[in-house]
Amino acid sequence: xxxxxxxxxxxxxxxxxxxxxxxxxxxxxxxxxxxxxxxxxxxxxxxxxxxxxxxxxxxxxxxxxxxxxxxxxxxxxxxxxxxxxxxxxxxxxxxxxxxxxxxxxxxxxxxxxxxxxxxxxxxxxxxxxxxxxxxxxxxxxxxxxxxxxxxxxxxxxxxxxxxxxxxxxxxxxxxxxxxxxxxxxxxxxxxxxxxxxxxxxxxxxxxxxxxxxxxxxxxxxxxxxxxxxxxxxxxxxxxxxxxxxxxxxxxxxxxxxxxxxxxxxxxxxxxxxxxxxxxxxxxxxxxxxxxxxxxxxxxxxxxxxxxxxxxxxxxxxxxxxxxxxxxxxxxxxxxxx
Amino acid sequence: xxxxxxxxxxxxxxxxxxxxxxxxxxxxxxxxxxxxxxxxxxxxxxxxxxxxxxxxxxxxxxxxxxxxxxxxxxxxxxxxxxxxxxxxxxxxxxxxxxxxxxxxxxxxxxxxxxxxxxxxxxxxxxxxxxxxxxxxxxxxxxxxxxxxxxxxxxxxxxxxxxxxxxxxxxxxxxxxxxxxxxxxxxxxxxxxxxxxxxxxxxxxxxxxxxxxxxxxxxxxxxxxxxxxxxxxxxxxxxxxxxxxxxxxxxxxxxxxxxxxxxxxxxxxxxxxxxxxxxxxxxxxxxxxxxxxxxxxxxxxxxxxxxxxxxxxxxxxxxxxxxxxxxxxxxxxxxxxx
Numbered sequence: 001x002x003x004x005x006x007x008x009x010x011x012x013x014x015x016x017x018x019x020x021x022x023x024x025x026x027x028x029x030x031x032x033x034x035x036x037x038x039x040x041x042x043x044x045x046x047x048x049x050x051x052x053x054x055x056x057x058x059x060x061x062x063x064x065x066x067x068x069x070x071x072x073x074x075x076x077x078x079x080x081x082x083x084x085x086x087x088x089x090x091x092x093x094x095x096x097x098x099x100x101x102x103x104x105x106x107x108x109x110x111x112x113x114x115x116x117x118x119x120x121x122x123x124x125x126x127x128x129x130x131x132x133x134x135x136x137x138x139x140x141x142x143x144x145x146x147x148x149x150x151x152x153x154x155x156x157x158x159x160x161x162x163x164x165x166x167x168x169x170x171x172x173x174x175x176x177x178x179x180x181x182x183x184x185x186x187x188x189x190x191x192x193x194x195x196x197x198x199x200x201x202x203x204x205x206x207x208x209x210x211x212x213x214x215x216x217x218x219x220x221x222x223x224x225x226x227x228x229x230x231x232x233x234x235x236x237x238x239x240x241x242x243x244x245x246x247x248x249x250x251x252x253x254x255x256x257x258x259x260x261x262x263x264x265x266x267x268x269x270x271x272x273x274x275x276x277x278x279x280x281x282x283x284x285x286x287x288x289x290x291x292x293x294x295x296x297x298x299x300x301x302x303x304x305x306x307x308x309x310x311x312x313x314x315x316x317x318x319x320x321x322x323x324x325x326x327x328x329x330x331x332x333x334x335x336x337x
Numbered sequence: 338x339x340x341x342x343x344x345x346x347x348x349x350x351x352x353x354x355x356x357x358x359x360x361x362x363x364x365x366x367x368x369x370x371x372x373x374x375x376x377x378x379x380x381x382x383x384x385x386x387x388x389x390x391x392x393x394x395x396x397x398x399x400x401x402x403x404x405x406x407x408x409x410x411x412x413x414x415x416x417x418x419x420x421x422x423x424x425x426x427x428x429x430x431x432x433x434x435x436x437x438x439x440x441x442x443x444x445x446x447x448x449x450x451x452x453x454x455x456x457x458x459x460x461x462x463x464x465x466x467x468x469x470x471x472x473x474x475x476x477x478x479x480x481x482x483x484x485x486x487x488x489x490x491x492x493x494x495x496x497x498x499x500x501x502x503x504x505x506x507x508x509x510x511x512x513x514x515x516x517x518x519x520x521x522x523x524x525x526x527x528x529x530x531x532x533x534x535x536x537x538x539x540x541x542x543x544x545x546x547x548x549x550x551x552x553x554x555x556x557x558x559x560x561x562x563x564x565x566x567x568x569x570x571x572x573x574x575x576x577x578x579x580x581x582x583x584x585x586x587x588x589x590x591x592x593x594x595x596x597x598x599x600x601x602x603x604x605x606x607x608x609x610x611x612x613x614x615x616x617x618x619x620x621x622x623x624x625x626x627x628x629x630x631x632x633x634x635x636x637x638x639x640x641x642x643x644x645x646x647x648x649x650x651x652x653x654x655x656x657x658x659x660x661x662x663x664x665x666x667x668x669x670x671x672x673x674x
Contacts, residue, residue, distance in 0.1 A: 031660040038658035276653075283652050283659070287645075288633070290663045295632040296625070298667075308624075315620050316613075321375035322620070323368040326627045330635075 001029050005036045008135050013108065016135050020110060023127045034127060037134035042279070044076070044133040045266060048158030049143045050183075055166040056190045059249035061141050062101065064262075067255050068139050069106055076137035079111040080125050080144045108137060126157055126286065156282060159275055160265045162258075164188045165204060167196035181207055184242045186261045192246035192254065201244050208242060240268050302336050303329055338366050342373045345472050350442065353472050357447060360464045371464060374471035379616070381413070381470040382603060385495030386480045387520075392503040393527045396586035398478050401599075402444055404592050405476050411443040413474035417462050417481045445474060463494055463623065493619060496612060497602045499595075501525045502541060504533035518544050521579045523598045529583035529591065538581050545579060577605050639673050640666055 004022075007015030023030055047064075049057050058079070065075045101107045110128060112121065125142065132140050142158055163184035181187075187208070189201050243261045247254035269275040311328060314320040320328070341359075344352030360367055384401075386394050395416070402412045438444045447465060449458065462479065469477050479495055500521035518524075524545070526538045580598045584591035606612040648665060651657040657665070 035658040035660050039655045042655060280649060280653060283649050286659050287649065287652070287662055287666075290659055291636060291666060292629050292633055294663050294667060295636060296629055299628060299632060312617060312620050312624065315624070316617060318376045318379060321372040322623050322627055323372050325624055326631050329624075329628060330631060 001033055002036075005033055008131065009037075009040060011136060013105065016108065016131070020128055020131055023131055024112065024124050026124070030127070034130060037131060040134035041130050042133065044129075044137055044140045045160070046129060046133075046140045046142060046158045047262065048161040048183075049141055049164060050161065051164030051188075052166075052169060054169055055164040056249055057143055057164050060162075060164055060188065060190055060247060061143050063247070063249040063252055063255045064258065065101060065107055065141065067252075067259050069101075069104065072106075073138040074106040074136065075108075076129075076132035076135075076140040077107070077109040078125060078128055078132070078140065078142045079109070080121065080142065108132065108135075123289065129157055156285060159269060159278060160185045160262060162186045162188055162262075164190050165200055166191040167194045167200045185240065185265050186258070187242050187244045188254075188258060189244065189246045190249055193248045193251075197246060201246065204244050208244075240265065240272075240274075299329075299333055303332050307332055338370055339373075342370055345468070346374075346377060348473060350445065353445065353468070357465055357468055360468055361449065361461050363461070367464070371467060374468060377471035378467050379470065381466075381474055381477045382497070383466060383470075383477045383479060383495045384599065385498040385520075386478055386501060387498065388501030388525075389503075389506060391506055392501040393586055394480055394501050397499075397501055397525065397527055397584060398480050399438065400584070400586040400589055400592050401595065402438060402478065404589075404596050406438075406441065406443055409443075410475040411473065412445075413466075413469035413472075413477040414444070414446040415462060415465055415469070415477065415479045416446070416448040417458065417479065445469065445472075460626065466494060493622060496606060496615060497522045497599060499523045499525055499599075501527050502537055503528040504531045504537045522577065522602050523595070524579050524581045525591075525595060526581065526583045527586055530585045530588075534583060538583065541581050545581075577602065577609075577611075636666075636670055640669050644669055 001022075004015050004019050008019050019033065023033065049061055051057055061077055061079075065077060068075050101109065110132075112125060112128065129140055129142060161183050163181065163186075165187065166189065181204075187204050189197055189204065191197075243264075245254055245258045245261050247258055249255070269278075307329065311320065311325045315322060315325055338359075341352050341356050345356050356370065360370065386398055388394055398414060398416075402414060405412050438446065447469075449462060449465065466477055466479060498520050500518060500523075502524065503526065518541075524541050526534055526541065528534075580601075582591055582595045582598050584595055586592070606615075644666065648657065648662045652659060652662055
């Protein structure tokens with residue numbers, strides 16, 4: 001394992017692939033591997049890409065990966081599909097993606113499908129990103145499919161989050177994106193050559209003005225109105241207003257503008273010290289998750305199985321309510337500790 | 338609070354509404370309230386309704402609620418929208434629903450929007466269902482919007498889960514439903530008067546045959562093939578194969594067939610003792626969640642804030658890796674305990 005870590009740090013792709021498999025499956029020794037890699041992390045620019053199915057996220061990531069390659073940056077791609085129960089889907093996805101970027105040693109693509117729980121997936125994604133970061137990839141894309149909390153959770157890993165929309169997906173799909181808008185640093189209307197692109201861009205701007213604190217503030221200033229807005233943690237730096245960029249990914253249309261918007265956001269992160277603040281938040285969340293898991297592991301190792309079984313039986317008979325059950329089990333833990 | 342509980346158990350709607358607000362906001366004393374209600378729970382039939390936006394879940398729940406009312410059963414509806422950050426959405430949703438069922442004392446509708454975390458929402462949903470159960474509602478619908486893990490988590494609360502599909506939502510939307518199919522007890526093609534309903538029904542059946550253990554087994558028998566299938570916990574009762582029912586909810590088309598399918602599933606639950614097994618699983622999950630929360634609350638109350646702050650600083654400087662950080666904090670917990 002030590003050798004695998006050293007080879008990965010030196011840019012060995014086969015070692016990297018093997019290490020990722022070990023980490024993804026959370027095999028024995030993963031903690032020590034990740035600990036050995038940890039001092040080498042924190043250098044990559046992590047870019048989240050999220051949005052509904054049908055918006056063309058994968059083509060967009062492909063186009064962006066090529067644009068970064070032209071600027072001689074190395075690119076990692078982690079494609080996360082929390083909804084697919086078929087691991088085959090992930091493998092097929094890899095092959096389809098590979099077509100375009102195949103043979104380029106500066107690109108590394110990894111697809112991840114569901115393994116048990118969403119929590120498990122989020123953890124595995126975090127670890128995979130960390131390995132790619134330590135392996136020296138300059139830009140790491142994290143692409144998530146679907147809509148909802150899973151995106152928000154996984155987007156927390158990213159420093160810059162792109163939310164992708166496309167014309168003609170229907171109003172209801174738009175409405176559901178409200179929650180995702182809040183995490184957007186850059187908004188993309190992809191497939192912008194389709195009819196309705198203007199409407200989509202307008203709807204996104206309207207939603208931004210409604211829902212995004214910085215956009216609300218900008219709007220309020222523009223109208224000369226007094227509107228209560230959240231104040232930024234660092235008052236001296238202007239708030240970031242997510243730009244709306246139109247792209248046609250397969251034709252590279254709008255990709256230069258998108259690259260400019262991304263670089264501007266990276267610059268903003270540096271100047272506002274938001275990058276440091278965001279990393280602290282990420283670390284807090286990770287620490288919390290890990291502590292929760294460690295405490296439960298201790299509890300399950302300490303309290304005998306038959307105590308749990310008996311408590312569950314009593315709850316099912318309505319002799320014990322769940323709150324009292326927790327107190328019963330914690331009392332047993334304290335006796336044994 | 339004691340009075341509120343008594344009034345709720347006696348069918349007082351205003352007391353019920355106030356109690357639900359208390360429980361939803363997890364106010365002080367909620368645990369004792371829920372403990373007092375707990376012996377009165379376990380009688381309702383909880384039906385989950387899930388599916389993509391645009392499938393007409395709300396109209397379907399409305400039509401089913403009316404059908405159950407015609408059979409003189411009382412109906413509770415819990416509409417959960419984990420993606421909406423605007424609580425206004427939930428309130429508006431209530432009003433729109435109310436139009437149809439307004440004034441009927443045998444129906445109680447509650448909409449819930451995001452509050453902080455998905456975990457928090459799942460917990461609040463569970464508690465709200467429990468209150469409605471104790472208040473004597475015979476059938477409780479839990480309607481969830483979106484796609485993905487949130488549905489799976491919330492569906493675990495239900496005894497019978499309806500997955501709703503509609504024609505013309507595109508192939509990608511179909512593909513994303515694969516994960517949800519696994520939790521379906523009854524599949525509905527709603528808006529079945531639209532073109533493409535046949536294709537949708539066919540696609541669902543094909544996915545069922547691919548992904549659902551019971552359907553796979555049925556298929557294998559039909560073809561006389563030997564196929565590895567999961568065996569049921571109770572071998573003597575036939576596995577449940579989810580039927581596919583077509584509906585046009587606003588016209589009550591197909592609602593009788595759907596009611597028959599639902600009753601058949603309820604009968605299956607009784608005969609197979611699956612209801613008891615499912616309840617045990619639900620209780621296990623709840624107990625696990627509650628223990629996790631209780632253990633973290635203890636840890637946060639025991640280990641001083643400055644220890645956390647220092648550990649986070651050291652991780653951010655890459656002096657400490659997250660795994661070692663957990664060990665450091667647990668060591669502090671042990672010192673103090």
